[in-house]
Amino acid sequence: MMKAPPTDGAARDAVDAVIRSRTAVRAFQPTPVPKALVVEMLEVARCAPSNSNTQPWFVHVLEGDAKRRFSEALLRSHERDELPASQHFPPELPAACRSRQADFGARYYAALGIGRADAAARYRQTAQNYLFFDAPVGLIFTIDARLMPHS
Template sequence: MQVDEAIKARKSVRAFKADPVPLSLVTEILELARFSPSGTNIQPWKVHVVAGETRRRLEAEVLAHRDTDPADKGAEFPRTSKRKEPYTTRMRTLGKEMYGLIGIPKGDQAANWAQWGRNYRFFDAPVGLIFTIDKDLDAMSFLDIGIFMQSIMLAAKARGLDTCSQGAWNNFWSVTRRVLNVPDDEYIVCGMSLGYADQTQPVNTLVSEREPLTSFATFHGFE
């Protein structure tokens, strides 16, 4: 698959088939992603690759914690859920389209809660990735993690696999830390589902909108 094709074909999948992803394939993808660039080449990414019994335990413990302590939300590092325009509209458009496809009526809090909870099942994907970063590093290194994640997503796409990045894994980080033995001096930055898309699920027909080039690019110095 050409790079252009992979960039366009990649999209977030939120329903996966149970088909396992062989360790050799996951390794192949990560072997490729390690060629990602990073500021001053510090390669700050760390990733926990979770499958089988550990994945089941992580899912069970996070969901149990979420049920007993639903207010325990948020990342261990500073984040804000406040959004201004144009971001609010873009976020709402995505939510409306996604929940519409799943068939969740507006204002149905219980159904929203249940759907959001699917994040912690990795949307049934057989493999979950949890990305962590040394707490001493700053925002520039978070960029490196994002680039690394995109490399994984494109390499996966080129191999017939799909992904969904999941900031949702910022929440309930204390449980993830405990289950995966993440050291105290690392933040849990993001999660990612990895597997084969279940094409029968309406949620996977979602094609999220993109703004035109003119809305974000300012060109200087061209004749």
């Protein structure tokens, strides 16, 4: 039987605190991540809501040699410009979103000392995505190709 949620705002405050403490990390130490911690995180994540409880995702956990080989293959494709174009934004992003994205890009590259006109440095920084920013564990989430984007 499910426990009733607290009514005193404690749950709301806890969720608010987690959301507000969120950060995007783009540089990692090589410290190994215990397998038990990865399993625990995935056990919690599998409880995330999904459309009609389809739970359409598959999680591929990469570390060590498998992650290195996968990253090297991605980098080779990146260098040959063979990776598919990113389709996670519409061709014409709404003005407010475009403005926030531009602000993020300016701050991000400035923090790395990369000028807006330095296409080569921006390209090299993009390649860090394919190295998982040196994280010791990489998680790849996939869904069946027959599903719709909102699935």
